[in-house]
Amino acid sequence: MLKQFAGTFLAVPFALTVFVAAAYAQQADIPPATDAGVAIPEDSTSSAEGSRIIEGRPDLYWMKKTLHPISWFETMVRPVAKVAEKGAARFTSQQKSTRVWGVKLGLNGSGTSSGAGPEVKPFHNNLFGAGLQLEVPLVVTYRLYESYRFRLNLPLVKGEGEDSERLGLELNGRYNSRPSESFYGIGNDIGDWNKTKFRSVARTAGIALNARIGKAWTLRLEEGYRSIGITSPRNFISSQDVFEGSDIPGMSDAGGTGLISTVSLQRDTKDRKYLASSGGRQLVEVSLNEGLTGGDFSYWRYRAGLQQFFPLDQDHRKVIAFRVDVETNREKGGSVVPFFDLPIIGSHSTVRGIPSRRYTDKSAMSASLEYRYRIWRHFDWGMFVDTGQVGPQIGDFSLSKDRLHTGYGMRLMMHAGKRAMSLDVAHSREGWAIYADFTPDF
Amino acid sequence: MRTKTATLIAVAMILFAWAGESQSRKASGVVWVDYDFHNIPEPKSRDGGYYAAFFNSEAGERWKRALDVPRHARMAVGAPKQAANVNALDEVPDSSWFTNRHALRPMTIEKLLQGPNRGDPPDFTKARITKAKTEGVTPGLQVTDSKNREYLIKFDQKDYPELQSGAEVISTKVLFAAGYNVPENYISYIDPEKLEIVDGVEIGQGKSKQPFTREELNKLLQKASRRPDGRYRVLASRILEGTPKGPFSYVGLRKDDPNDLIPHEHRRELRGLRVIASWINHWDVKEGNTLDMYVDEQGRKFLRHYLIDFGSSLGGGRSPLEYFHGREYAFDAGTMMKELFTLGLYVTPDEKMTPLIYPQVGIFSSEDFDPGDWIPSFHVMPFDNMTREDAYWATRIILSFTDEELLQIVKTAEYTDPKVTDYVLKVLLDRRRSISKYWLEDINPIGKFAVAATSDGFELRFDTLMSTGDFAGSPEYRYDVTSSKTPANGAGHHEKMTAVPRIPLGHSGAEVRVRIWTSRDASAKPVTVFLQGKSGGGLGILRIERS
Numbered sequence: 001m002l003k004q005f006a007g008t009f010l011a012v013p014f015a016l017t018v019f020v021a022a023a024y025a026q027q028a029d030i031p032p033a034t035d036a037g038v039a040i041p042e043d044s045t046s047s048a049e050g051s052r053i054i055e056g057r058p059d060l061y062w063m064k065k066t067l068h069p070i071s072w073f074e075t076m077v078r079p080v081a082k083v084a085e086k087g088a089a090r091f092t093s094q095q096k097s098t099r100v101w102g103v104k105l106g107l108n109g110s111g112t113s114s115g116a117g118p119e120v121k122p123f124h125n126n127l128f129g130a131g132l133q134l135e136v137p138l139v140v141t142y143r144l145y146e147s148y149r150f151r152l153n154l155p156l157v158k159g160e161g162e163d164s165e166r167l168g169l170e171l172n173g174r175y176n177s178r179p180s181e182s183f184y185g186i187g188n189d190i191g192d193w194n195k196t197k198f199r200s201v202a203r204t205a206g207i208a209l210n211a212r213i214g215k216a217w218t219l220r221l222e223e224g225y226r227s228i229g230i231t232s233p234r235n236f237i238s239s240q241d242v243f244e245g246s247d248i249p250g251m252s253d254a255g256g257t258g259l260i261s262t263v264s265l266q267r268d269t270k271d272r273k274y275l276a277s278s279g280g281r282q283l284v285e286v287s288l289n290e291g292l293t294g295g296d297f298s299y300w301r302y303r304a305g306l307q308q309f310f311p312l313d314q315d316h317r318k319v320i321a322f323r324v325d326v327e328t329n330r331e332k333g334g335s336v337v338p339f340f341d342l343p344i345i346g347s348h349s350t351v352r353g354i355p356s357r358r359y360t361d362k363s364a365m366s367a368s369l370e371y372r373y374r375i376w377r378h379f380d381w382g383m384f385v386d387t388g389q390v391g392p393q394i395g396d397f398s399l400s401k402d403r404l405h406t407g408y409g410m411r412l413m414m415h416a417g418k419r420a421m422s423l424d425v426a427h428s429r430e431g432w433a434i435y436a437d438f439t440p441d442f
Numbered sequence: 443m444r445t446k447t448a449t450l451i452a453v454a455m456i457l458f459a460w461a462g463e464s465q466s467r468k469a470s471g472v473v474w475v476d477y478d479f480h481n482i483p484e485p486k487s488r489d490g491g492y493y494a495a496f497f498n499s500e501a502g503e504r505w506k507r508a509l510d511v512p513r514h515a516r517m518a519v520g521a522p523k524q525a526a527n528v529n530a531l532d533e534v535p536d537s538s539w540f541t542n543r544h545a546l547r548p549m550t551i552e553k554l555l556q557g558p559n560r561g562d563p564p565d566f567t568k569a570r571i572t573k574a575k576t577e578g579v580t581p582g583l584q585v586t587d588s589k590n591r592e593y594l595i596k597f598d599q600k601d602y603p604e605l606q607s608g609a610e611v612i613s614t615k616v617l618f619a620a621g622y623n624v625p626e627n628y629i630s631y632i633d634p635e636k637l638e639i640v641d642g643v644e645i646g647q648g649k650s651k652q653p654f655t656r657e658e659l660n661k662l663l664q665k666a667s668r669r670p671d672g673r674y675r676v677l678a679s680r681i682l683e684g685t686p687k688g689p690f691s692y693v694g695l696r697k698d699d700p701n702d703l704i705p706h707e708h709r710r711e712l713r714g715l716r717v718i719a720s721w722i723n724h725w726d727v728k729e730g731n732t733l734d735m736y737v738d739e740q741g742r743k744f745l746r747h748y749l750i751d752f753g754s755s756l757g758g759g760r761s762p763l764e765y766f767h768g769r770e771y772a773f774d775a776g777t778m779m780k781e782l783f784t785l786g787l788y789v790t791p792d793e794k795m796t797p798l799i800y801p802q803v804g805i806f807s808s809e810d811f812d813p814g815d816w817i818p819s820f821h822v823m824p825f826d827n828m829t830r831e832d833a834y835w836a837t838r839i840i841l842s843f844t845d846e847e848l849l850q851i852v853k854t855a856e857y858t859d860p861k862v863t864d865y866v867l868k869v870l871l872d873r874r875r876s877i878s879k880y881w882l883e884d885i886n887p888i889g890k891f892a893v894a895a896t897s898d899g900f901e902l903r904f905d906t907l908m909s910t911g912d913f914a915g916s917p918e919y920r921y922d923v924t925s926s927k928t929p930a931n932g933a934g935h936h937e938k939m940t941a942v943p944r945i946p947l948g949h950s951g952a953e954v955r956v957r958i959w960t961s962r963d964a965s966a967k968p969v970t971v972f973l974q975g976k977s978g979g980g981l982g983i984l985r986i987e988r989s
Contacts, residue, residue: 051477074497
């Protein structure tokens with residue numbers, strides 16, 4: 001019945017279409033004229049009201065415009081486009097604005113697997129008229145990850161030109177709620193059958209001194225206080241329920257408080273902050289975590305990172321990008337490193353394609369190699385391969401195929417001015433993953 | 443099941459949509475004025491919107507076109523849809539869109555140089571800034587001159603003196619002479635000390651708005667090209683008379699304009715604009731650079747349709763070293779796919795570099811100009827619909843300028859270096875030559891038909907653009923004449939040859955049909971001229987067919 005109906009339904013318009021096509025094919029004939037005069041009037045508007053070259057609008061022209069499904073789609077897109085245009089104009093205006101204070105609106109995430117959401121960022125660049133810079137980025141993602149931060153910076157020594165600050169004192173604080181963090185157990189070979197989740201809520205406050213040395217070097221000293229609570233996720237198997245009674249550090253505690261002292265040295269020669277096409281960044285960081293309450297969480301953390309970008313042509317349309325990050329944690333005395341602070345493999349910034357936080361241990365390394373090439377003025381395409389592993393110590397790392405977790409995939413990168421975004425599709429033997437990054441620093 | 447039903451409905455709607463359009467009946471007679479100057483109620487301002495226009499031109503209309511099976515059928519049988527607003531003589535009648543000027547009503551050199559300008563040039567010895575736009579492709583100021591006339595002024599970039607202002611003035615003159623409505627554009631010189639900022643002028647948008655101060659003006663001027671005498675050369679565009687009603691769309695009809703009967707994608711003047719735009723490399727011919735003005739002329743209120751902003755023509759633009767303009771769409775999916783699947787090894791126009799010729803002309807050149815491949819930055823549906831007949835019409839317009847006329851027009855750009863004037867003229871002539879060769883190649887390029895009385899009766903005289911333009915020497919013509927006196931069995935009716943563009947008609951009957959082929963290209967279709975006896979004696983041309 002449906003077939004018959006469809007057949008009739010399609011046959012009639014098809015016949016009509018063929019007829020119209022045939023009519024059009026012959027319509028090159030210009031209708032015969034009856035007036036033999038060919039004199040061109042000197043001034044068309046001043047001539048007496050005359051006739052039209054056609055008698056009216058094309059018959060049923062409205063059908064072409066209104067019945068076409070693409071017209072409906074356009075009708076739907078138009079208001080969205082208008083809103084986007086207004087937003088873009090506002091955003092551009094904000095970026096170029098020299099206003100001292102205001103509120104910036106944007107889109108951002110809150111770390112691994114958080115999803116994206118609106119960001120509201122009140123700011124003031126000269127608080128109390130004392131040159132104090134305040135910004136308060138507030139983000140809630142569609143997965144209900146929350147990140148509320150503030151950063152108050154007092155430039156102590158200024159140089160010349162843009163980004164002229166040489167020495168600055170910074171006060172910062174953050175509330176970070178992560179409602180659904182994965183935990184599979186500790187180790188490089190851990191299976192995925194015991195996937196669990198936990199919720200973490202962290203509150204931090206810190207004071208830091210930033211010193212810029214020359215054009216590229218930055219030294220940062222920071223002292224911070226952190227309070228972290230670990231609870232059960234809303235809709236998944238709880239890590240604490242599954243691993244209760246195990247010897248996984250921190251699993252029997254509900255979090256804790258502690259002081260974190262950090263010193264880091266960074267050299268940054270990247271040509272732009274996001275999606276660089278030349279230069280690189282080298283970072284070494286040492287921090288000491290001293291537990292105050294909760295579990296006995298005192299340990300040293302050592303981190304090193306390298307990013308390097310090799311342009312293959314003069315205008316940087318083709319770039320080889322390389323990244324390696326290593327982290328290791330050493331217990332202080334008889335203390336432990338809690339599971340929620342262990343480095344991970346399985347994220348956008350470690351090994352893409354591996355499920356989020358899939359592998360964790362006291363040490364972790366990951367590396368990426370990407371070939372990027374321009375496909376449009378604002379779009380680059382990339383192909384990448386990532387690899388990484390975790391282990392109790394750096395000495396346990398091996399280049400053995402069995403120990404390396406590898407992901408590979410493709411990447412669309414968009415950049416316009418200082419703004420950038422990347423969209424990655426990755427695959428590993430553990431499945432597929434898609435990532436969107438609004439601050440792609442690699 | 444639901445998906446299937448929805449698909450069926452969508453397909454049916456597309457089919458109905460195809461079937462839904464048909465041509466209105468054309469008026470009989472040779473119409474020289476398509477009278478769309480009737481009084482209409484004041485239309486609402488049309489908010490084009492850059493994003494919406496971009497989506498419409500780059501996706502919406504292109505997808506519709508791709509799904510337009512009847513169009514494919516017409517193309518397959520070699521009968522593309524012809525322009526809807528051509529008269530029986532294959533000409534575009536005057537309208538609120540277009541006025542036949544130099545090609546049909548030869549203009550004097552004075553008129554050509556005057557272009558759209560009416561009255562005196564602006565007098566900025568005393569000027570007040572009433573609006574400011576410091577963002578965007580072309581920052582500009584709205585200024586009132588000492589005679590209280592309003593202008594939009596734009597500065598030349600610091601590194602490219604005279605570039606945008608020169609391009610804008612030349613293109614204005616060319617497009618006006620071609621027949622389009624364009625604003626009055628002047629090159630003028632401003633002493634910044636004489637500029638006064640009116641209270642309340644603001645820059646920025648929304649909450650980022652802030653007063654436009656002398657400091658902001660100085661910032662803007664720092665990016666502009668300054669003359670040795672301290673003054674700034676500016677392009678002063680007179681604010682158009684009437685009320686602005688937003689840009690016109692290159693597709694469809696304006697609902698609130700009862701005068702608008704011809705779908706814009708089928709207007710010949712918009713189709714043929716492709717050829718003219720390619721000549722002056724006016725790649726930024728997007729919807730946003732058009733404007734409908736609700737005007738009051740001789741007691742009639744109607745919409746007049748303008749082309750505006752030609753600062754990106756003749757090598758101009760915000761980034762004059764960008765090679766891709768005219769060679770690649772701003773969003774070119776085809777190029778992107780080539781890049782994507784060749785891992786970036788395909789060399790796009792975007793990555794090509796060419797040396798700067800003069801700062802005053804950017805990289806405007808003729809050596810690498812291909813008229814068939816030339817494209818604007820955004821899809822323009824009338825350009826995609828352009829037929830050989832439309833191209834012929836436009837080519838005839840650009841061939842109507844003599845070399846001397848073009849030289850005088852280029853001189854209105856007031857380039858300080860005469861070499862630049864020479865160079866721009868040379869490129870225009872070279873590009874015109876390329877255009878003529880390309881677009882006249884597959885068409886029978888004869889025109890300018892006229893009937894003259896001779897001692898033997900009448901003769902039909904004509905001209906060929908190929909020999910007029912000295913592109914292919916003088917061809918021979920094959921023709922046949924059929925008249926009401928020709929016997930029904932065709933006796934005495936046969937084809938003849940002539941080396942001169944004159945065909946004897948003798949004392950033909952009341953109705954005569956003359957078909958003429960140009961021997962240069964035997965495959966080209968004939969041009970058929972229909973003639974009819976006049977009531978007062980003699981023969982008149984009834985209509986001309988080129989397809």
